Amino acid sequence: MGMIGQHLLNGLMQGTIYGLVAMGFTIFFGVMNVIKFSHGDVLTLGAFGGLVAVWAANALGLSVPLQFIVALCVAMALTAVVGAGISHFLIMPLRNAPPLNMLLMTMMVGTAIREAIRLFFPNGTNPQRFPELLPAGGFNIGPSFFRTDAIILIIAGAASIGAVYWIINHSKFGLAMRAVAEDTETARVMGINFGRIIPLTFALGSITAGFAGMIYALYYSEINYSMGLLLAVIGFTAAIVGGLGNIWGAIIGGYLFAGLQTFVVAAIPSMSDYKNVFAFVLIIVLITWRPTGLLAERGSERV
Amino acid sequence: MGTISKRGLAALAVASVLPLAFGSFSAAFAKDKVKIAFVGPLTGAISPHGIGGRNSAELAVKLMNAEPNTKYEYELVVLDDECKPNVGVQVVTKIASDRSIIAAIPHYCSATAIATVDIFNRFKMPMVVWAAVLPEITYAKKYPEVHRVSGILIGQNRIGAQFMKARGYKKFVSFADSTDYGKSMNKYFTQFTLENGNEILGSFSVPPDQQDLSAELTKIKELNPEVIYFGGLTPLGARLRTQMAKFGINAQLEGNSGIMGDAFVNAAGPELAEGALTFFDSPPLSKMPGGKMFADAYKAAGYSEPPEAYGPFAYVATRLVMETIEKVGPDRAKVTADLGDVKDRPSIVGPVTFDDHGQNITPLTTSYVVQDGKWVVWEESEYVSGKRKLKNLP
Numbered sequence: 015m016g017m018i019g020q021h022l023l024n025g026l027m028q029g030t031i032y033g034l035v036a037m038g039f040t041i042f043f044g045v046m047n048v049i050k051f052s053h054g055d056v057l058t059l060g061a062f063g064g065l066v067a068v069w070a071a072n073a074l075g076l077s078v079p080l081q082f083i084v085a086l087c088v089a090m091a092l093t094a095v096v097g098a099g100i101s102h103f104l105i106m107p108l109r110n111a112p113p114l115n116m117l118l119m120t121m122m123v124g125t126a127i128r129e130a131i132r133l134f135f136p137n138g139t140n141p142q143r144f145p146e147l148l149p150a151g152g153f154n155i156g157p158s159f160f161r162t163d164a165i166i167l168i169i170a171g172a173a174s175i176g177a178v179y180w181i182i183n184h185s186k187f188g189l190a191m192r193a194v195a196e197d198t199e200t201a202r203v204m205g206i207n208f209g210r211i212i213p214l215t216f217a218l219g220s221i222t223a224g225f226a227g228m229i230y231a232l233y234y235s236e237i238n239y240s241m242g243l244l245l246a247v248i249g250f251t252a253a254i255v256g257g258l259g260n261i262w263g264a265i266i267g268g269y270l271f272a273g274l275q276t277f278v279v280a281a282i283p284s285m286s287d288y289k290n291v292f293a294f295v296l297i298i299v300l301i302t303w304r305p306t307g308l309l310a311e312r313g314s315e316r317v
Numbered sequence: 318m319g320t321i322s323k324r325g326l327a328a329l330a331v332a333s334v335l336p337l338a339f340g341s342f343s344a345a346f347a348k349d350k351v352k353i354a355f356v357g358p359l360t361g362a363i364s365p366h367g368i369g370g371r372n373s374a375e376l377a378v379k380l381m382n383a384e385p386n387t388k389y390e391y392e393l394v395v396l397d398d399e400c401k402p403n404v405g406v407q408v409v410t411k412i413a414s415d416r417s418i419i420a421a422i423p424h425y426c427s428a429t430a431i432a433t434v435d436i437f438n439r440f441k442m443p444m445v446v447w448a449a450v451l452p453e454i455t456y457a458k459k460y461p462e463v464h465r466v467s468g469i470l471i472g473q474n475r476i477g478a479q480f481m482k483a484r485g486y487k488k489f490v491s492f493a494d495s496t497d498y499g500k501s502m503n504k505y506f507t508q509f510t511l512e513n514g515n516e517i518l519g520s521f522s523v524p525p526d527q528q529d530l531s532a533e534l535t536k537i538k539e540l541n542p543e544v545i546y547f548g549g550l551t552p553l554g555a556r557l558r559t560q561m562a563k564f565g566i567n568a569q570l571e572g573n574s575g576i577m578g579d580a581f582v583n584a585a586g587p588e589l590a591e592g593a594l595t596f597f598d599s600p601p602l603s604k605m606p607g608g609k610m611f612a613d614a615y616k617a618a619g620y621s622e623p624p625e626a627y628g629p630f631a632y633v634a635t636r637l638v639m640e641t642i643e644k645v646g647p648d649r650a651k652v653t654a655d656l657g658d659v660k661d662r663p664s665i666v667g668p669v670t671f672d673d674h675g676q677n678i679t680p681l682t683t684s685y686v687v688q689d690g691k692w693v694v695w696e697e698s699e700y701v702s703g704k705r706k707l708k709n710l711p
Contacts, residue, residue, distance in 0.1 A: 017539040024531040139360040141552055143584065152565065157539065159565045234528055235559055238362075241528065279532030286533050287495045287522045 017280070019158035025269070025276040027164050027233060030171035033268030034226035035249025036256065037178060040264040041219040043253070045195045046212065048105055049117055052124030053223055054246025056093050056100075058239060059127055060224030061144070061231045062135060064089035068145050082147040089224040096127075097220025098213035106212060124246070132239040141238040144231040167229045174225050175265060181218065182261070191215050244290075255300050257307025266308060271297065348390040351647045353378075353638055354412040355393055355631070356423040357447070358400035362526075362552035365580040366425050369625030370447055371395055373611075374422055376618050377635035389647065391639055394418060398429050400550075405429035406436065413440035419647045420444060422634045425627065426550070427451035427470075427498035437462045443641075443653040445634040448627035450574055450598070451501050455676040462653050464671055466634045466664075467627060468598025468680035470498075471505050473573050476682040477546075477596040478509035480695075481571060485711040486543050490568070491520040492533070492557060493548030499525070502548025502573060510546075518542050525553050534564045542568055543709040550575045555584030562589055569708040574598060577626040577685065577692065587690030592700070592707055597626060598680035599666060601694055605629060607665025633664040 035057065042050045067088035071081040100123060108116050132138045148163035182188040190211050193201040202208050230245075231237045252271050256263025274293040279286045300308070355374040357367035378393045396412060398405040405424065412418050413436055421437070421444040424430035430449035437444050438460040446454060446465035450473075455465050481489075491506055493499035503520060510517055518540040521533045537545065545561070545568045547554050554576040561568070572581075572595040582590045602608040611632060615624055624631075637659065638652070645651040657675065661668045672678050684695035688705070699705045 017535050020535040020538070021532065024535055027531070028529060139362075140364060141362050141584075150563075154565075159538065161563055163563075234556075235563075236528065236556060276532050279536060283519055283521060283533070283536045287524065289532070 017157055019155060019160075021276050021280045023158065023160060023164060023168075025272045026168050027272075028275065029269035029272035030168050030175075031226050031229055031233075031245070031268075032248050032252050032271050033175065033265040034171060034222045034229070035245055036252035036264035036268045037175065037261055038219040038222045039250050039253040040256075040259055040261055041178075041182075041215060041222075044259040045191060045215045046101075046105065046109065047113065049113075049120070049250070050100070050105075050216075050219075051117065051121040051246060051250075052100065052127060053120075053220075053249065054242030054244075055124040055127040056096055056220050056242070057223040057227040057230075057245060058131060058237070058242035059096060059227075060089040060093040060220075061227035061237045061241070062131055062142075062239075063092035063224075064228050064231060065142060065144055065237065068147065072145070078147055081145075085147065086225075086228055089228045090221045091224075093220040093224030093227070094217040097223075098217040100220075101216035102213045105216070106209075124242075128239055128242065135239070138239055141236050144235050144237050146232075146235055148232055163232060167233055171225075171229055174222065178218065178222060179261060187211075187214065251294070251297055255297050255307055257309040260307065260309045263307050263309035348388060349647070350392055351389040351642055352392045352394055352415075352418045353635070353642075354396060354418050354421040354423075355635070356396045356398050356405070356408055356412070356421060357425045357631075358429075359395070359397035361399045361401075363400040363425060363550055365583075365622065366448070366551070366578060366625045366627060367397070367400070368622045369578070369628040370425060370631035372618070372620040372622060373615065373624050373628035373631040374447070374635040376611075376614055376620075377632045377639070379618065380614060381636065381639050388643055391642075393635070398424060398426070400426040400429060402429050402432035405433050409433040409436045410440075413437060413442045418442075419642060419649060420638045420652050422447050422631065422638060424449045427454065427501070428496040430454045431457075431497055434458070434460060434463050441649055441653070443638075443649055443656055445638055445656065447631040447634040449498075451498050453497070453501070455674045459674055461657060461675070464656050464659075464675035464677075466637065466666070466669055466677045467630045468574075468682065469676065470502055470573065472680070472682045473596040473598055474502065474505035475509050476684065477571060477573065477594075478506070478513050478515070480594075480596065480684055481510070481544060482513040482515060484707065486569065486709070487515050487711065488541075488543045489515060489517050489546055489571075490537050490540055490542040490544070491517060491546045491548065492537070493520070493522055493546075494525040494550065494553055495522045496525060498550075498575070499548045502575070506546050506548060523553070525549060527553070528556070530557060530560045531564070534560055534566060537568075538564055538566050543711070544569045544571050546571045547576065548573060551578065551580045551584060555581055558585040558589050558593065567708055569710075570594065572596075574626070579623050579692075580625060582687060582690050582692070587687075590687045590690065592705070593687045594695075594707070595685045595692070596682055597685055598682050599626070599629070600681055600683050601685075601692075602629060604694075605666050606663070611665050629666050633666050633669065636664065637662065637669065 038053050042048045064085040067085040068081050071084040152161040190206045252267030253264045256267030275289045278289040278292045357370045359367045378391045396408040425448040427449040443462050448467050450470040452469045491503050493503040570593045574597045577595050577597040641652050641655050645655045659671045669677050685692045686698050688698050
């Protein structure tokens with residue numbers, strides 16, 4: 015097991031992506047009691063937006079670091095607008111409808127986004143090569159090889175998780191968000207602009223998806239129209255197992271899932287084909303054991 | 318409807334006479350239309366190969382229709398199997414149950430072809446596989462309808478194992494996709510590599526659409542093989558090569574017909590593809606008897622996509638089907654019977670001979686290496702002269 019450091023790094027990388035996706039699910043649920051299944055496809059959209067931005071920046075002759083910044087900004091802005099749009103035009107009008115309608119609606123929005131990418135992006139059915147914008151190479155510690163780009167991405171992912179946590183718990187906007195989550199009616203009476211806070215909350219949750227999409231694209235150098243599908247299932251599972259509505263739960267769930275996947279391949283390489291089966295089975299056991307999640311949402315404090 | 322004007326009457330008269338005149342005119346020249354079907358992956362990650370095959374089959378039909386002495390005019394019905402077994406079953410059922418379609422030229426992907434052979438047999442529709450290489454497609458059952466111009470993957474693995482032994486490689490890791498195709502590749506790789514006295518340190522199997530290979534590659538890095546054998550198709554192969562580099566794994570890549578073609582070099586990039594080996598059941602286009610004719614005609618037809626590795630085979634399969642229909646007429650049973658007797662039939666890839674399972678036994682396995690972004694025959698590459706070196710040579 016000389017490669018334990020390497021496996022740890024792989025697990026951390028994947029866990030960061032899963033955790034970011036799970037965090038989005040948990041924000042939406044915490045504030046609006048919505049399970050937004052289009053989240054994974056918003057992530058895909060962010061990555062494709064980033065790709066187009068890189069192409070454009072490259073055509074304009076910008077340097078690689080600038081291309082990177084442009085791509086990141088475009089991905090995050092695009093997902094923010096789409097997330098806010100979905101909440102304003104689709105979720106808000108349906109907020110008093112049965113939760114099942116909302117669930118179906120977000121699934122359909124996700125399918126529409128996914129199919130639109132497949133049909134309207136040039137060669138959208140094929141996987142797209144994402145340019146390498148981060149420094150290549152890396153260094154060895156013992157037998158483990160640490161990719162420079164992976165380390166940058168893990169740090170960036172962790173920083174973004176920290177930033178979202180700070181926004182929710184220490185900013186004025188976060189306070190308003192928590193107030194709405196706690197009790198919508200009272201929050202409105204207290205003068206909180208409900209119609210503005212909800213789209214902004216969805217924008218925030220979707221930005222994390224855009225960020226995760228960019229991390230994914232930069233790490234694997236390849237994106238495709240259906241990549242958000244499995245990520246959404248895993249992210250949602252991670253949010254549930256951690257305790258839906260609890261941010262730390264989502265992050266722990268994300269790392270737990272990645273850890274399980276990595277463990278299977280490291281322990282029994284010939285079983286690598288079964289790593290998702292193994293991880294999901296263990297998650298089922300966990301959910302049976304703790305139906306409200308590892309860190310259950312505390313009744314009085316949401317998000 | 319009381320009266321019809323004079324002008325109206327005249328128009329009616331002209332209208333009724335015209336088709337008579339032209340009808341008899343064209344009957345003297347028109348040939349009966351015969352439909353044949355091409356099936357391949359036209360969308361999805363494997364589509365460069367499917368589109369190359371489709372263009373080549375279309376070219377065969379165009380050239381045949383341009384010949385003055387043929388009895389029939391051919392129409393190619395093109396269908397997309399998306400390289401998915403379930404979609405393949407749907408589209409093949411559709412064409413097989415359409416009696417106006419006489420024969421088919423199906424499939425690039427083995428996993429799809431193995432799922433549809435039974436349908437061709439059930440509907441008694443003759444077909445000639447143009448690219449899939451899984452042995453079981455022709456050999457699992459003895460269906461008279463099933464034929465194949467492309468080789469089978471046993472030969473390429475045998476030659477590959479001997480080739481690697483001759484270079485002095487000893488330690489291998491196998492990395493294959495988890496479809497029937499990848500499993501079969503791994504099976505024959507394992508058999509021939511062990512027969513040659515070499516060692517396999519580990520075998521990995523992943524779904525063809527798996528993105529993250531980091532866990533598998535970490536394990537491979539720990540095993541530290543001289544060679545990574547890849548048994549799968551282009552997208553996974555390119556992903557493997559890209560992620561190998563990111564993990565700093567400096568092993569030699571041993572591929573097979575699944576990554577043969579420009580698409581692999583484009584997807585992995587010429588720098589990373591450099592030095593990748595493959596064993597493919599065909600000499601290069603320039604060495605084929607009709608290679609130059611095919612290349613010129615393909616260029617003249619103005620296709621923007623390359624024919625890829627199996628384009629010439631799609632051309633040959635289509636041509637063979639049409640030649641047979643010319644000979645025995647558009648009748649499924651007769652076409653099936655006549656295809657069974659194909660022996661030393663000249664074609665642009667060389668003579669075609671079907672054995673009693675409908676398998677072409679003439680393909681010549683050739684070793685290739687990527688050099689400056691192009692697949693080059695090993696014997697003609699700078700790797701033989703020693704100017705360039707494979708990775709990890711002992």
